[in-house]
Amino acid sequence: MSQAEPTRIKPPTAEQRRIATESFDKANRVISTGNYDYGINLLLTCCKLDPGNTVYRTTLRRAQKAKYRNNLRGSPLAFLTTSRHRARLKVAQQRRDYLAVLEHGEQILSRNPWDLSTQMDMAEAFEALELLDLAVFELDQARQKFGRDATLNRALARLFEKRGNFAHAIKLWQIVKETDPSDLEASHKAKDLAASETIQRGQYEESAQNKGDESDDPRFAPAPAAAASTASKSTTPATASGTVGQAAVDRLTREAAPLLAQIEANPTEASFYLKLAELYRKFRQDDRARAVLQQGLAATGQNFQIQVELMESDLEPLRKNFALTQDKLRKRIAGGLEAADEEHTLEDLRRLQAKLRLEILNREIELYRLKAERFPTDLSHRLELGNRLYLADRIDDAISELQQARKDVRLQGKALMQLGFCFKKRNNWRLAQRNFEEALALLATTDEPARKEILFALASGFAENGDLARAIDMGHELANLDFSFREIGKRLDEWQERLQNAAN
Incomplete structure (x- = not known):
């Protein structure tokens, strides 16, 4: 069978x-x-x-x-x-x-x-x-009873590595090695991943995090800059290992005490858990912040705000890892990676980047769907959801969400533009053209980046569909704004030559 x-x-x-x-x-x-x-x-x-x-x-x-x-x-x-x-x-x-x-x-x-x-x-x-998040959850639950089981820890370490969470993977490989000193894979893995441990505790330049991914449509690129938003708010110095000095520990203890007392007195009040988690994050105690949110989620009957905070906290290290992987990839392409990173091939980095990007997208889809269902009148969540669905190649789902979002006049221009990209990817040029043209008419002239993207999409779309005259018209509109945009000058020359050859 x-x-x-x-x-x-x-x-x-x-x-x-x-x-x-x-x-x-x-x-x-x-x-x-x-x-x-x-x-x-x-x-x-x-x-x-x-x-x-x-x-x-x-x-x-x-x-x-x-x-x-x-x-x-x-x-x-x-x-x-x-x-x-x-x-x-x-x-x-x-x-x-x-x-x-x-x-x-x-x-x-x-x-x-x-x-x-x-x-x-x-x-x-x-x-x-x-569903990597649930796979990790399942194995982590098993560790409650079988915390030293080598097979279990090995499987969980591989999952963490697949998610790009190298620090957790290293700890688990070390447990496998302690349980079975003759395990060669554990020895090699712990050593290979050691250089990446800084992913979990490093702080990266905002410029590195603001660079978009390699999507064909950069307007849809996720915004990894949000990854460092929490860490950048910290005003307390930390050591290289991520722990804080004794003075900071004393201060944290003092500031946490009243919040802990409030939680004990009123354990169903969500705001106390949120404030305490924010305090722990301020002192870079991310694990404690997450534990508080999990405790609050159970005590408050799945409070919506706590759910969102937990989902955002789980996204943060993935976004950091994505930014670091992109930075390493750029250095590898430029030939500038240090010797310690030479074991990561270009293909390895691209594979890791793709996995992290998909994991981030899937989590953001879940997050924005939750927000959209919770606040049905705020269509900005539908716009963000449609954006992520497009990036995840779930085009039909994206179209459904974006068509809802365009009902809000404040979002119409962006929703129509993104619908244009969706229909273009679906090979429906007629609908793509219609949405692009409507978006162009609605978007403010001050939104030059979006207008350039639409003009380029219209120009290239007309050229691909044989309407070279209109392609040239749109191309000239774009060249008048930015002659260097995606080599539009060169493309115009090619389209004009093709049009002349067709006339002859």
Whole structure:
């Protein structure tokens, strides 16, 4: 029998999202009363409807563990009661039906949330579905009980390396080496990644972070400058290892004390967790800030602001890594990398850059979708979501979001321009031309960068579709603004020559 093609995650429909949201709210209510069985069943429904939703999955895992009071073994009869799901999970693995692996895996973890083999299988499924964040989460959960397991730590280290989180990967490879000193891979990995450890604690020049990616349409490039926004706010000096001096520690302790007291007195008030997390970030205590936000998320019933802060905090190191990788790539191309970095080939750097870019895009898509659903009247979130969907090559989804965004007159020009790029990428020049022309009429004359992009898109589009006369007209408009823009002068010469040859 031939194996089925790998399952791909499809975004849930509006109706599926509505059902999942209602089930999630109800699950939180019933779990707060101690009704774990009903709450877990509702959360299983949420995860089935929206398999890639991190909040649903993490809430489910907390509930599963709370049901057994974190006893690290689950139900005494778990092995017997899960045999059917184990068998079906293995069949699903063989067929590469990763969604089925996740569904059967959750049934097993509902009876024993510390089942190592199931967590490893689910992590593989998450990775195959390109849900790296959930793959890391699953293996990290397994480390609660099996923190020194070499196989587990090796798998998690590889995931961190795949995400570009080299500092965490190094720590895990070191644990593997300590567990098995004869493991040559662990020795080599820890040494190879040591030079990249500064990714997690370095601060980079804003110019390096503001340089766009290598997208064909630079107007759509993500803004990695946001990556350093939190670190740049810090006013407290730090040592090279990321720790602060004793005076700063004392100050942090003093300033955190009243906030900790407020949290203890009123644990459901989200603002206290947000303020404490901001304070920890100010002193470069990012791990503590994240721990506070996670604590607040559970205590406040998934407060929206805390969800957003957590998602942003997870994006920050990825953006830093992306900026550093781009910087290394530019130096490699220019032949200026230091000897210590020579083991990273040009292809390695390009592969890492592509992985980081996709990971950032996927997380930003999730973040802006969350904002768009929370604030349906603020269409700027739809514009940002459509932007990221375009970059992720999810063109039809991008068009849907951008068409919603253009209903806001303040966003029309940019939404129409981006719709033009979407239709052009979809090989529908008629619709691309229409949106570009409408955008050009709406965008302010002061927005010269956008106008240049549209003029170039129209000129090149007309040329590609055989309308050389209009291509030349648009090209001259662009040349009048910026003759050096994407070699428009040279292109005009080529188009005029082609037009003359056609006339002869």
